[in-house]
Amino acid sequence: MLKKSIIKNLQNIVGEKDTYLKKESLNSFNIDGVIPEIALFPNNVEQVSEIMKLASKESLSTIPMGSGTKLALGNKPEKADIVISTKNLNRIVEHAASDLVATTESGVSLKNFQAELNKENQFLALDPPHAERGATIGGVIATNDSGPERLRYGTVREFLIGLKIVQADGSIFKGGSKVVKNVAGYDMPKLYVGSLGTLGIIVESTFRLYPVPEYSETFLVSFPSLEKCHDVVMSLLSSDLVLTSLEILNPELSNSLARSNNLDLEDNKYSLLVGVRSVKKAVKEQMSKVKTICNQSGGKGDIIVGAQEEELWEDVRNFPWKIVNPEKIILKAGVLVTDIPKVLGNIDELSEKSGVKTYVSTRAGSGVSIIAMEGEDSSIVNMVKSLRAFISEQRGHLVIQEAPSAIKSEIDVWGDIGSGRVIMKKIKSNFDPDNLLNPGRYI
Amino acid sequence: MTTQHKTKSSSWKNKFREKLIDIIGSEGVIFSEDELLAYDCDALTSYRIKPIFVVLPNTAEQVSQVIKECYHENIPFVPRGAGTGLSGGALPTEEGIVISLSRMNKIIDIDIPNQRVVVEPGVVNIWVTNAVSSAGYYYAPDPSSQIVCTIGGNVAENSGGVHCLKYGVTTNHVLGVEMVLPDGELIEVGGKALDSPGYDITGLVVGSEGLLGIVTKVTLKIIKKPEAVKTLFASFDHVEDAGASVSGITARGVIPAGMEIMDSFCIKSVEETVGAGYPIDAGAILLVELDGPTAEVEAQMPIVEEVLKENKATGIKIAKDAKERDLFWKGRKSAFPAMGRISSDYYVQDGVIPRSKLAEVLGEIAELSKKYGLRVANVFHAGDGNLHPLVLYDSSKEGDLDKTLELAGEILKVCVDKGGSITGEHGVGHDKKRFLSLMFDESDLDAMNLIRCAFDNKGLCNPGKLFPTPRTCVEPGMKPYHEHPVQKSGMGEMY
Numbered sequence: 001m002l003k004k005s006i007i008k009n010l011q012n013i014v015g016e017k018d019t020y021l022k023k024e025s026l027n028s029f030n031i032d033g034v035i036p037e038i039a040l041f042p043n044n045v046e047q048v049s050e051i052m053k054l055a056s057k058e059s060l061s062t063i064p065m066g067s068g069t070k071l072a073l074g075n076k077p078e079k080a081d082i083v084i085s086t087k088n089l090n091r092i093v094e095h096a097a098s099d100l101v102a103t104t105e106s107g108v109s110l111k112n113f114q115a116e117l118n119k120e121n122q123f124l125a126l127d128p129p130h131a132e133r134g135a136t137i138g139g140v141i142a143t144n145d146s147g148p149e150r151l152r153y154g155t156v157r158e159f160l161i162g163l164k165i166v167q168a169d170g171s172i173f174k175g176g177s178k179v180v181k182n183v184a185g186y187d188m189p190k191l192y193v194g195s196l197g198t199l200g201i202i203v204e205s206t207f208r209l210y211p212v213p214e215y216s217e218t219f220l221v222s223f224p225s226l227e228k229c230h231d232v233v234m235s236l237l238s239s240d241l242v243l244t245s246l247e248i249l250n251p252e253l254s255n256s257l258a259r260s261n262n263l264d265l266e267d268n269k270y271s272l273l274v275g276v277r278s279v280k281k282a283v284k285e286q287m288s289k290v291k292t293i294c295n296q297s298g299g300k301g302d303i304i305v306g307a308q309e310e311e312l313w314e315d316v317r318n319f320p321w322k323i324v325n326p327e328k329i330i331l332k333a334g335v336l337v338t339d340i341p342k343v344l345g346n347i348d349e350l351s352e353k354s355g356v357k358t359y360v361s362t363r364a365g366s367g368v369s370i371i372a373m374e375g376e377d378s379s380i381v382n383m384v385k386s387l388r389a390f391i392s393e394q395r396g397h398l399v400i401q402e403a404p405s406a407i408k409s410e411i412d413v414w415g416d417i418g419s420g421r422v423i424m425k426k427i428k429s430n431f432d433p434d435n436l437l438n439p440g441r442y443i
Numbered sequence: 444m445t446t447q448h449k450t451k452s453s454s455w456k457n458k459f460r461e462k463l464i465d466i467i468g469s470e471g472v473i474f475s476e477d478e479l480l481a482y483d484c485d486a487l488t489s490y491r492i493k494p495i496f497v498v499l500p501n502t503a504e505q506v507s508q509v510i511k512e513c514y515h516e517n518i519p520f521v522p523r524g525a526g527t528g529l530s531g532g533a534l535p536t537e538e539g540i541v542i543s544l545s546r547m548n549k550i551i552d553i554d555i556p557n558q559r560v561v562v563e564p565g566v567v568n569i570w571v572t573n574a575v576s577s578a579g580y581y582y583a584p585d586p587s588s589q590i591v592c593t594i595g596g597n598v599a600e601n602s603g604g605v606h607c608l609k610y611g612v613t614t615n616h617v618l619g620v621e622m623v624l625p626d627g628e629l630i631e632v633g634g635k636a637l638d639s640p641g642y643d644i645t646g647l648v649v650g651s652e653g654l655l656g657i658v659t660k661v662t663l664k665i666i667k668k669p670e671a672v673k674t675l676f677a678s679f680d681h682v683e684d685a686g687a688s689v690s691g692i693t694a695r696g697v698i699p700a701g702m703e704i705m706d707s708f709c710i711k712s713v714e715e716t717v718g719a720g721y722p723i724d725a726g727a728i729l730l731v732e733l734d735g736p737t738a739e740v741e742a743q744m745p746i747v748e749e750v751l752k753e754n755k756a757t758g759i760k761i762a763k764d765a766k767e768r769d770l771f772w773k774g775r776k777s778a779f780p781a782m783g784r785i786s787s788d789y790y791v792q793d794g795v796i797p798r799s800k801l802a803e804v805l806g807e808i809a810e811l812s813k814k815y816g817l818r819v820a821n822v823f824h825a826g827d828g829n830l831h832p833l834v835l836y837d838s839s840k841e842g843d844l845d846k847t848l849e850l851a852g853e854i855l856k857v858c859v860d861k862g863g864s865i866t867g868e869h870g871v872g873h874d875k876k877r878f879l880s881l882m883f884d885e886s887d888l889d890a891m892n893l894i895r896c897a898f899d900n901k902g903l904c905n906p907g908k909l910f911p912t913p914r915t916c917v918e919p920g921m922k923p924y925h926e927h928p929v930q931k932s933g934m935g936e937m938y
Contacts, residue, residue, distance in 0.1 A: 062880075087568075096797060098798065100604065100693055100798075154615065167890070173887045175886055179797055181827040181864070181866060183612075185871065185879060188891065189648025191647050191894070249709075282738035368637055423644060424641050426897040428895045430896060443642060
């Protein structure tokens with residue numbers, strides 16, 4: 001239990017209105033059964049700094065968060081005295097449209113940020129899940145979240161050019177700059193991408209932007225077999241087509257999306273979504289080549305445009321939270337593009353053997369799969385262990401994104417971090433010597 | 444702080460040399476005074492320091508053993524690629540050794556279907572493209588020195604090139620590294636598959652200027668050659684109009700593969716040297732390259748031409764074939780060497796500004812040039828606002844170099860005042876460390892020092908670079924050490 005005086009002092013920093021103390025309201029910050037004693041919603045960077053100064057003086061374990069859409073990521077926290085949400089840091093600082101650069105506070109939601117950028121026909125080229133549920137810019141950076149369009153644009157590390165951090169001891173520093181090309185000093189922004197709040201609290205960030213493409217189309221096609229589907233993937237990737245996204249849906253997910261979105265897809269087949277965004281003429285020309293390649297391999301499908309296209313992609317990005325039951329486990333696998341059929345085949349085999357229902361969406365150009373499973377905890381644990389071992393043999397990775405506590409207690413969510421762990425630990429202990437930030441959840 | 448590396452006795456040196464020879468063999472250790480001279484500077488030749496030895500390891504294991512010896516004996520070491528760096532990043536340290544990676548030059552793995560190439564650090568940049576070109580691929584970062592500079596050096600400096608506006612710089616194409624940490628431990632981070640768990644150590648190491656260890660293996664991403672490429676150049680009476688065209692083009696939603704500007708000084712010297720077909724009387728030319736699917740390039744070309752005309756282009760020439768395109772680029776790529784025709788010496792800067800401030804900054808540079816009475820030629824990666832002002836001077840003239848450095852410093856101040864950076868691709872190194880504080884305050888630099896100390900708590904790995912003032916490492920939890928003003932002024936030292 002925190003001392004009353006500490007609670008009072010924390011509350012004084014942000015004000016009563018922006019402090020949660022009641023048990024009912026704190027329950028929503030439950031991470032694997034660990035519930036903080038106080039949640040704070042600072043209104044500016046100075047308040048974040050004041051909180052951390054106090055936290056480090058009193059050795060308070062701190063969970064930084066944005067809007068909380070990805071709180072399930074990471075191992076069970078060792079301790080959680082306070083939660084700091086950046087949600088009230090919600091000002092867009094600057095959109096320098098002619099420089100294709102924008103700076104924002106980290107509590108701004110991705111959705112609001114995009115809306116602001118769209119006014120100048122620009123966008124942040126990130127399409128992670130949860131945008132519709134209020135995912136914040138800071139949370140997207142800290143979890144290195146991404147979506148199907150990473151094929152064309154890459155991930156957070158490609159666009160994040162500057163940031164401001166409140167450190168564990170409350171000191172504030174900035175890294176990077178506001179220009180797209182800069183090699184002055186270490187590339188500090190890279191360190192915070194995917195750092196899960198363990199190295200400091202991201203309070204402001206600067207991104208490079210892209211112009212919104214004029215036109216978009218998606219070809220949705222199903223194949224008689226996984227092999228045929230993957231042959232097409234390899235042909236598309238080695239062609240000179242510039243695709244925006246290329247997503248393989250396994251039969252389970254394909255069936256489910258066909259039902260929910262009224263799609264004309266053959267039952268129990270592997271499907272492929274091919275997205276192209278550019279000037280209209282270039283989209284049309286490329287799409288006709290895509291169709292030819294798909295048809296030659298026995299693929300049958302249709303072009304989807306407009307609102308139906310947008311909805312379908314939104315559902316693909318968010319499928320684990322939309323169509324799978326709440327007691328689910330969500331994983332992310334990264335393998336070589338050429339190993340995709342092996343891994344999808346292994347998933348299919350293991351699912352059948354263990355009676356686990358498995359939905360998979362594979363970013364086929366990146367080799368990254370989002371996997372959602374439903375089933376008995378014990379069967380899931382066995383299946384995840386087998387799958388992780390199989391993927392490790394292919395020199396790939398399998399990370400648990402979300403799972404019930406019972407499963408997390410049986411499997412480390414991150415898996416083997418490799419020989420780099422030694423230096424990661426040293427960095428962590430230099431930036432957060434008292435291990436206050438997200439203790440136990442990550443590095 | 445200089446007392447840290449006391450001059451070693453010759454008997455100690457002999458013993459240390461024997462240890463190095465035991466590790467690498469006698470053919471891999473250079474100790475003769477003449478041969479050492481070849482390593483006393485990089486392409487920034489105004490600073491020179493002779494190392495005690497140079498070692499040329501063949502394997503990561505040898506690199507690790509050499510560094511373990513250095514760690515044990517507290518000997519500073521400086522990694523070196525091809526020595527083409529322009530910021531003195533490979534300048535040796537007094538009483539230190541140089542570790543040259545030039546013998547580790549094998550391409551280890553070419554994986555076309557997965558679009559990956561794994562190389563040793565001494566592999567020359569262009570070799571990567573050459574190795575995958577027949578399959579229709581290339582390695583995107585293309586610094587002007589790409590026919591000599593090495594991937595290891597590119598990783599250290601986070602090198603750019605003329606196509607990074609659209610395709611990014613080295614960091615966007617490096618997926619993993621194997622490296623020897625400054626205590627000799629060999630680690631591997633990232634790799635061919637994406638999204639490995641853990642901090643992005645690869646991202647931190649790229650651009651760390653050889654201060655965090657020695658990279659012994661690099662996993663690169665290669666990309667498919669575009670279906671269509673169109674290159675044009677437009678001539679202008681005034682360089683400011685060329686500058687305004689650049690932000691005009693991106694504002695219209697077009698991201699060219701590259702946009703380069705040269706001013707009249709450069710045009711003249713380039714024309715006299717290589718004859719790229721540039722109009723010799725133009726005030727400036729803007730080179731624009733579009734690439735991608737044919738239909739996209741065809742749709743964007745008229746937009747580009749429209750913007751150029753709106754900004755008073757006096758002529759536009761589109762390359763009719765690959766041969767002419769190469770000629771246009773040859774002109775650009777020979778801009779630095781061609782300067783020799785109009786000036787005995789030049790000093791190049793590498794500042795970055797927001798694209799939209801190009802016209803404004805060019806005006807300010809012209810004024811500074813007048814004020815200092817030194818000619819400044821401008822050639823730059825305009826698309827990403829990366830300026831390369833070349834200050835022309837005569838080293839035989841008393842005081843000319845000092846004036847040049849002062850003027851170059853003023854230009855960097857202008858860049859930072861406009862919200863830019865002191866270096867876009869050449870690195871801070873030895874040359875620009877005094878300017879780093881223009882961009883970063885003490886707490887920003889303290890945070891960077893926490894990184895350095897996590898990797899190199901003894902400060903042996905390429906010391907004396909990047910940081911404006913010496914910083915020591917302290918135990919976690921203690922505040923970083925700052926020099927006492929008395930020490931700073933040189934009036935006293937701490938023991």
